[in-house]
Every structure is written in C-alpha cells, then in structure tokens.
Amino acid sequence: xxxxxxxxxxxxxxxxxxxxxxxxxxxxxxxxxxxxxxxxxxxxxxxxxxxxxxxxxxxxxxxxxxxxxxxxxxxxxxxxxxxxxxxxxxxxxxxxxxxxxxxxxxxxxxxxxxxxxxxxxxxxxxxxxxxxxxxxxxxxxxxxxxxxxxxxxxxxxxxxxxxxxxxxxxxxxxxxxxxxxxxxxxxxxxxxxxxxxxxxxxxxxxxxxxxxxxxxxxxxxxxxxxxxxxxxxxxxxxxxxxxxxxxxxxxxxxxxxxxxxxxxxxxxxxxxxxxxxxxxxxxxxxxxxxxxxxxxxxxxxxxxxxxxxxxxxxxxxxxxxxxxxxxxxxxxxxxxxxxxxxxxxxxxxxxxxxxxxxxxxxxxxxxxxxxxxxxxxxxxxxxxxxxxxxxxxxxxxxxxxx
Amino acid sequence: xxxxxxxxxxxxxxxxxxxxxxxxxxxxxxxxxxxxxxxxxxxxxxxxxxxxxxxxxxxxxxxxxxxxxxxxxxxxxxxxxxxxxxxxxxxxxxxxxxxxxxxxxxxxxxxxxxxxxxxxxxxxxxxxxxxxxxxxxxxxxxxxxxxxxxxxxxxxxxxxxxxxxxxxxxxxxxxxxxxxxxxxxxxxxxxxxxxxxxxxxxxxxxxxxxxxxxxxxxxxxxxxxxxxxxxxxxxxxxxxxxxxxxxxxxxxx
Numbered sequence: 008x009x010x011x012x013x014x015x016x017x018x019x020x021x022x023x024x025x026x027x028x029x030x031x032x033x034x035x036x037x038x039x040x041x042x043x044x045x046x047x048x049x050x051x052x053x054x055x056x057x058x059x060x061x062x063x064x065x066x067x068x069x070x071x072x073x074x075x076x077x078x079x080x081x082x083x084x085x086x087x088x089x090x091x092x093x094x095x096x097x098x099x100x101x102x103x104x105x106x107x108x109x110x111x112x113x114x115x116x117x118x119x120x121x122x123x124x125x126x127x128x129x130x131x132x133x134x135x136x137x138x139x140x141x142x143x144x145x146x147x148x149x150x151x152x153x154x155x156x157x158x159x160x161x162x163x164x165x166x167x168x169x170x171x172x173x174x175x176x177x178x179x180x181x182x183x184x185x186x187x188x189x190x191x192x193x194x195x196x197x198x199x200x201x202x203x204x205x206x207x208x209x210x211x212x213x214x215x216x217x218x219x220x221x222x223x224x225x226x227x228x229x230x231x232x233x234x235x236x237x238x239x240x241x242x243x244x245x246x247x248x249x250x251x252x253x254x255x256x257x258x259x260x261x262x263x264x265x266x267x268x269x270x271x272x273x274x275x276x277x278x279x280x281x282x283x284x285x286x287x288x289x290x291x292x293x294x295x296x297x298x299x300x301x302x303x304x305x306x307x308x309x310x311x312x313x314x315x316x317x318x319x320x321x322x323x324x325x326x327x328x329x330x331x332x333x334x335x336x337x338x339x340x341x342x343x344x345x346x347x348x349x350x351x352x353x354x355x356x357x358x359x360x361x362x363x364x365x366x367x368x369x370x371x372x373x374x375x376x377x378x379x380x381x382x383x384x385x386x387x388x389x390x391x392x393x394x395x396x397x398x399x400x401x402x403x404x405x406x407x408x409x
Numbered sequence: 410x411x412x413x414x415x416x417x418x419x420x421x422x423x424x425x426x427x428x429x430x431x432x433x434x435x436x437x438x439x440x441x442x443x444x445x446x447x448x449x450x451x452x453x454x455x456x457x458x459x460x461x462x463x464x465x466x467x468x469x470x471x472x473x474x475x476x477x478x479x480x481x482x483x484x485x486x487x488x489x490x491x492x493x494x495x496x497x498x499x500x501x502x503x504x505x506x507x508x509x510x511x512x513x514x515x516x517x518x519x520x521x522x523x524x525x526x527x528x529x530x531x532x533x534x535x536x537x538x539x540x541x542x543x544x545x546x547x548x549x550x551x552x553x554x555x556x557x558x559x560x561x562x563x564x565x566x567x568x569x570x571x572x573x574x575x576x577x578x579x580x581x582x583x584x585x586x587x588x589x590x591x592x593x594x595x596x597x598x599x600x601x602x603x604x605x606x607x608x609x610x611x612x613x614x615x616x617x618x619x620x621x622x623x624x625x626x627x628x629x630x631x632x633x634x635x636x637x638x639x640x641x642x643x644x645x646x647x648x649x650x651x652x653x654x655x656x657x658x659x660x661x662x
Contacts, residue, residue: 301507303503303505303507304507304509306503306507307501307507307508307509308509309468309470310468310470310499310500310501310570311497311521311525311569311570311573312493312494312497312521313524313525317524321520321524322509325511326509326510329511
C-alpha cells in the first residue's frame with residue numbers, strides 16, 4: 008500500500024488542547040476575557056439552578072397544570088382533548104418516520120416529555136389516573152407512529168393529507184362538538200384556553216395565512232388592475248396597522264356590525280385577525296422571492312408553450328418559495344409569539360391563563376417570575392423546533408440544486 | 410433531408426414591415442424576412458442592432474407594434490391561443506441557458522411535453538433520453554443544472570427545446586456566455602441539428618458555423634436589415650460598407 012507523502016496530506020485537525028490554546032488563550036487579553044466569561048456563566052448558571060430548585064415556588068404551575076393545557080375545557084369532556092393529543096402524537100410519530108430529520112428531534116422530545124409527564128409526581132387531585140394514562144399512551148403513539156412511518160408504503164403525501172384531516176377534524180369537530188349531540192355535546196370556545204388556544208391560533212394562523220399570502224403576492228404582480236390594486240391596498244393597510252388594533256377591530260367592531268344571529272365565534276374572529284395580519288407580511292416575503300427569480304426563467308417557460316398558471320405553479324413559485332423559507336419561518340415564529348396578544352381581547356391563551364392564575368389567588372401574587380419563566384420555556388421550545396426544522400429544510404433543498 | 414416539395418412550399422416564417430419601439434427607442438425599423446422550411450438562417454450584426462429583439466418577436470416574447478408576422482400559417486396577434494400554439498411549434502435556446510434550476514435535467518426536458526403536449530411520463534422520458542443521447546450527455550439525466558458545465562447546460566437547453574418536436578428552432582446567441590473550450594461542443598450539436606433539416610434562425614457571431622451550415626445570412630444594423638445573401642455572397646462579396654466593416658472587425662482576431 009502506497010503511503011501519502013506528508014506534504015500532500017491535508018493538515019491534521021488540531022487536538023482539543025491545541026484548539027483551546029489557539030482560540031481562547033492566544034494572548035493575555037483573550038485569556039482574561041475567557042476567564043471572566045467562564046466565571047460569569049458559571050455563577051449565573053449556579054444561581055439560576057439553585058433558585059429553580061430551592062427558593063422558587065412552582066405552586067402556581069403544579070396546582071393546576073390542566074388549566075395551562077386546555078383552560079376551562081369541561082373536565083367531563085376532557086377525553087376529547089386527550090383523543091386529539093393521541094391523534095397528534097401518532098401523526099407526529101409518522102412524520103418523524105417519513106420525513107426523518109425535520110421532526111426527529113421534536114418528536115423524540117415530545118415523546119419523552121409525555122412519558123415523563125405520565126409519571127411526574129404532582130400532588131394535585133386534578134391529575135387523575137386516566138390523564139396519566141393518556142400521557143403514557145401519547146408517548147407510545149409517537150413511537151408507534153414512527154414504526155408506521157418507517158413502513159415503505161406510507162408516503163409523505165399520505166401523512167400530509169392526514170395532518171390536514173386532523174387539522175380540520177380536531178378544532179372543528181372533536182373539540183367544539185355539536186349542540187344536539189349526546190356523544191359530542193357542544194363545548195363553547197369561551198371555556199377553551201391555555202396551550203390549546205395558543206396552538207389553534209398559531210397553527211391555524213400559519214396554515215391559513217400562507218396560501219392567502221402567496222395569492223396576495225401573486226396578485227400584487229398581476230396584470231389585472233382590480234386584482235393588483237386590491238392586493239396592494241390590502242397589504243399596505245394591514246401592514247400599516249398594529250396587530251393589537253386588528254384584533255380589536257375583529258373582536259369588537261365586527262361583532263357590532265354583524266347581526267346577532269350571524270355572530271362569528273370569538274376565537275374565529277381572533278384567528279381571522281391573525282390570518283389577515285400574517286398574510287400581508289407573508290405576501291411581502293413571497294414577493295421578495297418572486298423578484299429574485301430571473302426573468303429568463305419565465306421567458307424559457309413561455310417559449311416552451313406553458314400557460315401562465317403553469318409557469319407560476321411549476322417554475323416561479325417552487326423557486327421563489329424555497330428562497331423565502333428563512334424569512335417566512337422567522338415570520339411564523341414571531342406570529343406564534345404574537346398570538347399571546349389575544350389575551351387583551353379576553354381570550355385565555357397560555358399567557359392569559361398564567362395571568363389569570365396569578366391574579367385569582369392572593370398567595371401567588373409574588374410568583375410572576377416562576378409563571379412567566381414556565382410560559383417562556385414552552386414558547387422557546389416550540390420556536391426553537393420551528394427554526395430547527397427550517398434549517399433542516401433549507402439544507403435538504405439547497406444541496407446540488409443551485 | 411430537404412426535399413423539393415419543402416423548397417416549393419410556403420415560407421414557414423413570413424415577417425413583413427415589422428416595427429417595434431421600446432418606449433421612444435425605435436428598435437426594429439421595418440424588418441422583412443421569409444424563411445422556408447428546412448432553411449438555416451444566421452443573423453449577425455453589432456449589439457443593439459435589434460437582431461435578438463427580432464427573433465424574440467417570432468415567438469412573441471416581444472410584441473411587435475406594426476407590420477405582420479406569420480409563423481406556420483398562424484398570424485401573431487393578441488390572441489393568446491394562437492401565441493401558445495406558435496410557441497409550442499417554436500423551440501428557443503437562450504444565451505443564458507435559462508434551465509430550471511430546481512428541476513433535474515430529465516425534468517427540465519420532459520416538463521413541457523408532459524404539460525403542453527400531454528404525453529405520458531414514460532413517452533416523454535423516452536424521447537428525452539434519446540435527445541440527451543443526441544447531444545452527447547445521456548449520463549447527466551438525473552443531475553441538476555447547477556452541477557453541469559456551461560456547455561453541458563446549453564446542450565440540455567437544446568434538448569429541452571427539441572423535446573417539444575418543434576418545426577422551428579431559434580437560437581439567441583447560444584455560445585456567447587460560454588467559455589471558449591465549450592463553444593465547440595454546442596456548435597457541434599447545432600450543426601447536427603442543421604444537417605437533419607431543422608428550420609433554424611441563429612443569432613450568432615460564430616462565422617465558422619455560418620459558413621458550414623447557413624443557407625442565408627442577414628446583417629442587421631440599427632434596426633434594419635442592411636444586407637442578406639448566401640454565406641458565399643456575404644463573405645466573399647459583401648455589397649455594403651457597413652457589412653464589410655463589421656465582418657473585418659469580427660474576423661480579424
């Protein structure tokens with residue numbers, strides 16, 4: 008076997024010690040900075056951890072964990088929320104099996120979290136054995152879904168269709184029920200709350216506003232004056248108004264103008280406001296992507312005899328949307344966090360529930376820190392996984408295609 | 410493959426007094442051209458002379474504002490149906506290739522046959538493989554355009570245009586964006602095509618190509634056709650001073 012002469016072999020990777028010396032202690036002020044930084048981080052971590060495990064009082068969270076999850080959803084109908092959770096867990100698992108990287112981390116995390124929650128010691132009577140069983144079953148569902156997703160015949164598009172069905176079924180059938188049904192009696196949205204509302208508003212907002220935004224972006228470039236001006240006026244007006252104002256308009260003014268029998272549900276009204284708001288921003292993001300596609304692409308497609316809508320859907324949009332993944336996901340993350348604003352129109356989302364618990368019980372008055380930290384961590388987890396998935400998607404789509 | 414019947418038949422492209430303005434700039438000042446089926450036409454001239462604009466009016470990537478253009482018996486007007494019909498009969502190859510970067514080479518070639526000609530996937534792929542063979546890169550079918558060299562990309566673009574089985578091929582400076590060592594592979598593919606009897610209009614400064622396969626050459630300057638003739642007439646005995654000057658400039662180096 009021939010050996011590679013030393014001078015043509017690639018340089019060896021530095022050892023850990025060499026790396027530390029070269030990057031952290033290469034001169035006196037860098038050494039000083041390193042020592043100061045490490046000390047700071049050490050003391051910050053130690054004090055946070057000691058606070059969290061000794062002096063912090065997590066009672067506002069442990070006393071009513073169900074409130075954070077589903078709000079006032081009637082406890083005798085809780086099985087419907089449980090069923091929804093099981094469906095979502097199964098689909099999440101299947102997505103993990105089919106799409107691998109994008110959801111793997113999130114699915115494993117949630118599966119483990121459910122398993123931990125199933126046995127987590129809480130001395131509150133609200134967490135009954137059936138609830139713990141549902142949590143354990145959800146953890147099982149994630150991994151069962153993964154096994155299902157790994158079967159060759161289950162394709163991505165089936166899973167996507169199932170997600171779509173679940174997204175229609177859960178918020179429109181399973182959770183609200185029907186006014187004259189004995190199996191699924193009506194549960195008005197006034198008692199929905201917590202993470203349930205946050206999820207409905209943010210997932211609904213993202214899923215509905217995206218196609219709407221793409222249409223607006225295309226409309227803005229349309230050669231039909233009516234379509235073009237409608238899009239421009241819509242986008243510019245909505246972008247010029249704060250989300251709070253839009254939420255107020257939809258929850259109060261819309262209710263005033265519509266006759267009582269045509270009242271739209273207040274969660275739906277808030278969702279409409281969020282969708283309008285997000286669609287205008289999505290439209291501008293997508294327009295940026297559309298502008299980045301060289302005119303030669305459209306010309307080549309025209310020269311081949313493709314029709315306009317084929318050019319848009321086969322050539323222009325696939326390229327433009329790929330370009331705007333980072334900004335669009337960024338915008339969806341901020342939309343996700345902005346859903347907390349529905350608190351001011353009287354909807355008890357996750358943050359609203361936290362505030363309600365703090366306000367209702369005098370012994371919790373000084374415990375904002377714990378409650379807000381808990382809520383912040385939940386928001387961070389979801390936001391992090393969104394940006395993680397987007398990064399994976401960019402990597403997968405970028406390779407070899409540009 | 411050019412038979413007597415072809416020569417005696419109607420011109421496949423008939424342009425009469427074609428005018429076009431970009432805002433106030435008069436790009437085409439009354440262009441007249443007749444192209445017979447099977448003819449190979451080379452259009453050359455200084456940049457800004459309107460040669461690219463002219464061939465782009467033939468498949469209505471540019472609209473002409475005066476005069477008439479009849480392609481394969483169809484008059485180009487605002488009728489969208491007619492435009493789509495004409496476009497599916499005319500293949501076009503661009504200076505910048507304009508391949509679709511998000512699709513594989515195979516998908517680039519089969520896209521229009523599947524969506525416009527409504528062929529099934531198997532037939533479209535069979536034709537595509539045959540064309541890739543013809544342009545000499547069958548092994549690149551599953552790659553993305555970004556993974557190919559410029560010369561290979563332009564050959565894919567030629568295959569993509571041919572997949573629609575067009576009656577006419579337009580080439581808009583097909584070798585101008587290529588590195589010198591890749592020009593030949595593209596010209597070779599074009600020469601094979603010309604010899605197969607395809608009607609071709611080629612905007613190019615590759616005079617070797619013109620000499621080898623062109624039936625007729627048109628010299629454009631300042632939005633008009635200054636002179637036209639067979640390659641022999643143009644190279645050996647140009648009539649106009651502008652033609653002589655231009656030829657001397659591009660043939661010198």
